[in-house]
Amino acid sequence: VSDTGPISAELRRRLALAEAALEALRRGEVDLVVGADAPRLVRAKSLVEENERLASEWQKTFDALDDMACIVDADQRLLRCNLAMERYLGRQASAMVGQPCFHIVHGTAAPHAQCPFLRARRSLQRETAEMQLGDRWFQVTVDPLLDADRRLTGAVQIARDITRQKQAEEQLRQKTERLSGLLDVSLALAGAREPTALFQTIVTSAVRLLPGGSAALLLVHDDTLSLAATVPPLPADFPAEFRVAALAEHPYIGRALDTGAPVILADAREAELTAAERRICELRGLRSLLYVPLLSQERCLGVLIVGSVEASHSFTDEEADLYRVLASHAALEIDKAHLAEENRQHIAALERLTAEQQRTEQALRDSEAHFRRLAENAQDIIYRYEFAPTRGFTYVNPAAVAMTGYTPEEHYADPDLGLKIIHPDDRPLLEAVAGATSDFTRPLVLRWVRKDGSLLWTEQRNVPLYDEQGNLVAMEGIARDITERVKAEEERARLQEQLQRAQRLEAIGRLAGGIAHDFNNVLGVILGYAEMALERLLPEDPLRTDLEQIVAAAQRAASLTRQLLAFSRRQPLRPVAMSLNEAIGGMEKMLRRLLGEDIELALALAPDLPAVQADPAQIEQVLMNLAVNAREAMPAGGKLRIETAAIELDAARAAARPGVAPGPYVQLTVTDTGCGMTAEVAAQIFDPFFTTKERGTGLGLATVYGIVTQSGGSISVSSEPGQDTTFRIYLPVTGAPPPVAATQPAGHRSPGQGKHVLVVEDEEGLRKLITAFLSRLGYRVSAAASGGEALLLVEEKGLRPDLLLTDVVMPNISGRELVDRLRRSQPDLKVLLMSGYTDTAILHHGQLEASTPFIEKPFSIDRLATKIREVIGGHGR
Amino acid sequence: VASGTSGKRKARGAGSPQLYRLTLFVAGDEPNSRQASEALARLCAGPLADRCEVRIVDVEADYQAALDHGVIMVPTLVVESPPPVRAIVGTLSDEAEVLAALGLAREGGQR
Numbered sequence: 001v002s003d004t005g006p007i008s009a010e011l012r013r014r015l016a017l018a019e020a021a022l023e024a025l026r027r028g029e030v031d032l033v034v035g036a037d038a039p040r041l042v043r044a045k046s047l048v049e050e051n052e053r054l055a056s057e058w059q060k061t062f063d064a065l066d067d068m069a070c071i072v073d074a075d076q077r078l079l080r081c082n083l084a085m086e087r088y089l090g091r092q093a094s095a096m097v098g099q100p101c102f103h104i105v106h107g108t109a110a111p112h113a114q115c116p117f118l119r120a121r122r123s124l125q126r127e128t129a130e131m132q133l134g135d136r137w138f139q140v141t142v143d144p145l146l147d148a149d150r151r152l153t154g155a156v157q158i159a160r161d162i163t164r165q166k167q168a169e170e171q172l173r174q175k176t177e178r179l180s181g182l183l184d185v186s187l188a189l190a191g192a193r194e195p196t197a198l199f200q201t202i203v204t205s206a207v208r209l210l211p212g213g214s215a216a217l218l219l220v221h222d223d224t225l226s227l228a229a230t231v232p233p234l235p236a237d238f239p240a241e242f243r244v245a246a247l248a249e250h251p252y253i254g255r256a257l258d259t260g261a262p263v264i265l266a267d268a269r270e271a272e273l274t275a276a277e278r279r280i281c282e283l284r285g286l287r288s289l290l291y292v293p294l295l296s297q298e299r300c301l302g303v304l305i306v307g308s309v310e311a312s313h314s315f316t317d318e319e320a321d322l323y324r325v326l327a328s329h330a331a332l333e334i335d336k337a338h339l340a341e342e343n344r345q346h347i348a349a350l351e352r353l354t355a356e357q358q359r360t361e362q363a364l365r366d367s368e369a370h371f372r373r374l375a376e377n378a379q380d381i382i383y384r385y386e387f388a389p390t391r392g393f394t395y396v397n398p399a400a401v402a403m404t405g406y407t408p409e410e411h412y413a414d415p416d417l418g419l420k421i422i423h424p425d426d427r428p429l430l431e432a433v434a435g436a437t438s439d440f441t442r443p444l445v446l447r448w449v450r451k452d453g454s455l456l457w458t459e460q461r462n463v464p465l466y467d468e469q470g471n472l473v474a475m476e477g478i479a480r481d482i483t484e485r486v487k488a489e490e491e492r493a494r495l496q497e498q499l500q501r502a503q504r505l506e507a508i509g510r511l512a513g514g515i516a517h518d519f520n521n522v523l524g525v526i527l528g529y530a531e532m533a534l535e536r537l538l539p540e541d542p543l544r545t546d547l548e549q550i551v552a553a554a555q556r557a558a559s560l561t562r563q564l565l566a567f568s569r570r571q572p573l574r575p576v577a578m579s580l581n582e583a584i585g586g587m588e589k590m591l592r593r594l595l596g597e598d599i600e601l602a603l604a605l606a607p608d609l610p611a612v613q614a615d616p617a618q619i620e621q622v623l624m625n626l627a628v629n630a631r632e633a634m635p636a637g638g639k640l641r642i643e644t645a646a647i648e649l650d651a652a653r654a655a656a657r658p659g660v661a662p663g664p665y666v667q668l669t670v671t672d673t674g675c676g677m678t679a680e681v682a683a684q685i686f687d688p689f690f691t692t693k694e695r696g697t698g699l700g701l702a703t704v705y706g707i708v709t710q711s712g713g714s715i716s717v718s719s720e721p722g723q724d725t726t727f728r729i730y731l732p733v734t735g736a737p738p739p740v741a742a743t744q745p746a747g748h749r750s751p752g753q754g755k756h757v758l759v760v761e762d763e764e765g766l767r768k769l770i771t772a773f774l775s776r777l778g779y780r781v782s783a784a785a786s787g788g789e790a791l792l793l794v795e796e797k798g799l800r801p802d803l804l805l806t807d808v809v810m811p812n813i814s815g816r817e818l819v820d821r822l823r824r825s826q827p828d829l830k831v832l833l834m835s836g837y838t839d840t841a842i843l844h845h846g847q848l849e850a851s852t853p854f855i856e857k858p859f860s861i862d863r864l865a866t867k868i869r870e871v872i873g874g875h876g877r
Numbered sequence: 878v879a880s881g882t883s884g885k886r887k888a889r890g891a892g893s894p895q896l897y898r899l900t901l902f903v904a905g906d907e908p909n910s911r912q913a914s915e916a917l918a919r920l921c922a923g924p925l926a927d928r929c930e931v932r933i934v935d936v937e938a939d940y941q942a943a944l945d946h947g948v949i950m951v952p953t954l955v956v957e958s959p960p961p962v963r964a965i966v967g968t969l970s971d972e973a974e975v976l977a978a979l980g981l982a983r984e985g986g987q988r
Contacts, residue, residue, distance in 0.1 A: 024950060027967060028909075029952075030951065031951050032907070
């Protein structure tokens with residue numbers, strides 16, 4: 001502004017006036033103030049009073065502020081300050097006015113670098129800053145004072161003590177930090193699963209909350225403390241005995257554990273520490289200690305010891321709380337770790353158990369499958385029947401279908417099928433078995449009825465199953481089809497019976513044969529002498545009739561003994577290959593005559609029938625006897641049917657007949673339509689002297705039996721009372737062709753022509769008869785009573801007979817042996833054997849070689865003469 | 878000092894050729910105004926004897942005159958001449974100051 005010119009002069013004048021006016025006003029020299037805007041007058045006095053009042057109020061307000069307030073000029077020189085500032089600085093305002101505030105407050109020669117005044121001076125706006133003065137914090141606000149030209153004239157500065165706020169903030173910050181630390185700790189703890197790692201994490205976490213500090217974790221086991229982990233790590237030479245201690249030796253730990261609350265030791269140097277603790281405190285330079293118990297569900301797991309190296313640092317309650325939180329986390333995690341460890345062990349155990357169980361189950365399954373397969377494939381029925389809770393089959397194997405025709409499903413559907421299937425007559429047996437006192441160890445043989453109605457025999461073995469009260473709850477068992485076995489047993493019993501019958505017949509035969517043999521010799525003597533006596537008598541001699549009666553009676557007796565011998569199979573057979581059909585055909589006429597007019601004879605002869613090896617005369621005897629038997633059975637007439645057939649006996653059918661081998665056979669069947677017979681009668685029908693007829697000898701069918709069996713065949717009878725009776729005879733087929741029937745020259749008695757005959761016979765009567773008879777025929781006769789005597793005659797006395805006539809059966813040396821001996825020195829010796837029966841020991845199965853000349857006892861004189869003539873004449877050697 | 882809207886008192890100083898035209902604005906009989914009137918009367922009787930023409934304006938009566946002369950506080954003595962126009966606010970009790978303002982500083986001063 002230029003100070004020249006009228007306007008500026010006027011302005012200056014006005015300004016000067018204003019200033020003077022204000023000065024006057026201040027001096028109280030003004031009465032009125034003229035309002036320029038609003039035309040009014042103001043009493044200057046009231047104005048001044050008002051002003052003073054305002055100023056007083058303002059000052060009071062100024063002083064009432066808790067905050068320090070001051071007004072400074074542009075150079076920060078203090079113009080005014082309030083009471084708070086006076087108090088804070090401890091100086092009167094008057095003593096400070098005019099001095100720069102930085103000098104007053106900071107004691108420096110230049111403003112504080114952070115002073116907001118510096119910024120406000122530039123920005124000309126309010127500026128603030130937080131500044132620390134000693135241990136207190138202030139928020140300093142600077143409001144610049146500007147003149148009309150916005151030039152800085154000064155500033156109002158207010159400093160508010162925010163120390164508590166700062167402290168609260170700091171605490172909040174620390175709290176936040178610690179909470180954040182705790183969160184990290186929790187995460188770290190939660191991450192550690194293995195106890196050892198967890199313990200280390202706990203102490204590491206504790207130190208994270210207290211940088212530069214130390215931490216140790218001690219675990220409590222009963223009355224013992226053991227060091228689990230430390231941070232920092234203990235030196236290698238730290239005594240091992242310090243790692244474990246009795247709980248009683250630690251008063252602070254004891255108190256912490258007893259109260260469950262942290263224990264703070266402000267100054268470790270003055271506390272009663274154990275040797276181990278003291279060693280560590282010295283090692284680490286620890287000044288204050290904090291014992292925090294690790295509690296989990298009211299149980300003390302251990303204690304966490306935190307040590308601070310700061311001399312001034314005593315643990316606050318807040319820190320103690322913090323560590324308490326940490327400790328509770330840690331305890332929880334230790335618990336969790338232990339639980340996890342236990343779980344791991346349990347799981348491992350469970351897994352082992354499970355694996356074991358699985359193996360067992362697999363084994364069971366295998367075993368069950370194994371047994372089920374056995375059961376499913378078994379031929380026998382295997383079943384399980386339960387009585388409770390519901391009655392019925394719970395298992396039946398498929399064999400049931402094959403055995404009974406009923407499927408397992410049908411068994412499951414019908415609980416009573418098991419009983420229904422049993423033959424009604426046998427059901428009581430099973431019911432008896434179901435009783436409590438049954439003997440289950442013995443098999444039960446029952447007849448079952450198949451679905452198709454057929455019968456089978458079963459053998460059941462039942463195993464009862466009882467509950468704890470002893471009630472029968474189930475029955476397991478096996479049923480086997482023993483039909484074949486039962487049949488076989490029946491067959492065996494039948495065979496046994498047959499065998500016994502055969503043996504009985506054999507015994508009877510031996511007895512009868514023995515008697516017949518001796519009796520024959522006697523008869524021979526009687527006949528011989530009777531015949532010789534007859535020859536000597538004149539035809540008109542009155543004794544002739546008597547002698548003829550003797551001869552006839554003796555011949556009848558001889559016939560009887562022959563039949564006995566035939567039955568006993570000791571008659572000499574002359575088997576040849578013969579045709580059964582021819583034999584039957586040759587007898588047809590005679591049989592019709594024998595049977596009479598009331599009985600029809602029917603023949604059914606198989607063509608091309610193979611030859612059999614048999615004695616034709618005996619076969620004729622067989623047919624004759626059977627025909628006679630049939631006729632007796634049909635007194636009112638009937639039909640007799642004779643059949644032949646070629647059959648092949650297999651092993652099974654051959655086995656059913658004693659003494660019969662498998663092979664080709666000719667079957668001869670004789671069936672009558674007579675009265676039939678009972679089984680008892682049939683069993684004895686072949687016994688000698690067994691007869692149902694009043695006049696029978698009881699030898700007819702016995703003879704048939706003997707002939708057939710001696711011929712290597714077999715005979716059986718089947719009959720029932722009122723039914724047909726059938727005799728079935730099997731004769732073995734022979735490979736030899738039937739011989740051409742040879743005509744035998746008629747025998748004539750002729751002189752012996754001086755031929756020398758050696759007679760060997762142990763029966764004296766017979767020997768003398770033969771000797772006498774042969775001598776009369778003109779033979780030279782030497783006689784020996786035994787084989788030995790005969791040898792003596794030939795070998796010692798030089799006897800050279802033309803013919804050896806010897807008995808076959810003799811004591812010491814048999815006829816056969818004698819023949820062998822004599823033929824050594826005289827190979828061309830002619831031999832004629834004589835015997836009442838054939839002995840199996842000498843004659844192979846009672847059959848003499850067809851080539852060896854033989855005469856059976858008793859023989860007539862004529863027959864002996866003919867036979868000797870034949871032998872000496874060249875027939876046979 | 879005459880009461881009324883305006884009043885003129887001619888006073889001429891013998892030794893000074895300079896005539897001072899002075900207007901004193903007062904507020905009735907208010908103490909400061911009375912003091913100022915008395916002080917001016919002493920001046921007029923003293924140093925300004927015979928060389929002052931004094932007009933006393935009661936603003937309570939003539940408000941507009943005060944506005945015309947730019948008077949904002951009463952009492953105020955406006956020195957209208959010699960120029961420049963000057964105003965002295967207050968009771969005029971400091972005679973030396975008033976004289977200085979009038980450019981009549983007493984030689985040798987009263988010390």
